[in-house]
Amino acid sequence: MARKNLIEISAPNPARVETVAPRDNRPIAGFVPQERSTAPVGGITKTLGNITEKMERASELERQLAAGQAIVELDTGLIDASFVSDRLAIDAAELAQLVEQIREHGQQVPILVRPHPETRGRYQVAYGHRRLAATKELGIRVRAVVRDLTDGQLVVSQGQENSARTNLSYIERALFASRLEDRSFGRDVIMAALGVDKAALSRMLIVIRQVPLDLINAIGAAPDIGRRRWLELGERLEGADIEKIIAELSADDARRIPSDERFQRALVLATKRTAASKPAIAKTQVSGVPVTIKKTASGATFVFDGKTAPGFDQFVQERLKGLFQEFNKDRGA
Secondary structure, three states: OOOOOOOEEOOOOOOEEEEOOOOOOOOOOOOOOOOOOOOOOOHHHHHHHHHHHHHHHHHHHHHHHHHOOEEEEEOHHHEEOOOOOOOOOOOHHHHHHHHHHHHHHOOOOOEEEEEOOOOOOOEEEEEOHHHHHHHHHHOOOEEEEEOOOOHHHHHHHHHHHHHHHOOOOHHHHHHHHHHHHHOOOOHHHHHHHHOOOHHHHHHHHHHHHHOOHHHHHHHOOOOOOOHHHHHHHHHHOOOOOHHHHHHHHHOHHHHOOOHHHHHHHHHHHHHHHHHHHOOOOEEEEOOOOOEEEEEOOOOEEEEEOOOOOOOHHHHHHHOHHHHHHHHHHHOOO
């Protein structure tokens, strides 16, 4: 009877290793199943055969671990988060659902980790933070693929897996992009991690510059809110009382509603603040003079028509001091 492609090898704690059968169901490279012999074998030959077999299995396991093809069961206490966060927070309801799924069916998809670059014997997650949190809550080992990754390879794997599984909202992806930029990753790495082009990445970074992090945290992931709405909120925030908006969204009643609804509330509050703070403008012109005067309750703005009279603005600017002195003289100052 031929041996199965799927082999299991016991390894010392903290990890138990299980190799994965190749996708095309062919034998693993370098491992050729042999038919069991029914003929008597001498003791020495049998011992040598066992040693050779174990050495071949150990070599194959080492090769697969180096290639990241093995699934290892790790103690969750030995695994640290990625050095750059890609999400705001794990939703409690989603986590509870995932815990029940794993409790009932087991962990179907392994996480990806790398040996910790600074602490021997520990690991660092590339992706699978929710699965790690769920297995930790269940008190069981987590199934993981271990692979040597550079920082750049880790964040690209982290971003691409989340993009493929579509479990990050737009604002979380934008925050991930911003955090990668803060850590001096190049635009090419960030675009590869998020699967976006230059224009899309630029808009993500604009949103993060316009919307303060404290407000983003107060709103939450807002999974149904996309790029256009976040850009709209960023524009509405100009002139708005952002601290008051954050305070309102952080109140107990607001924390109990979904984050998508908190976003809508923030947009309404920002729009009201903008409308209330926008001064009324009255425009006037002096006949024959290429200047428009915009007056508000607190001041006035002179807008010079550069096409009709180029250089006239500089001419007036050079004479402002004299005009002001004349103004003060006329009113007896």
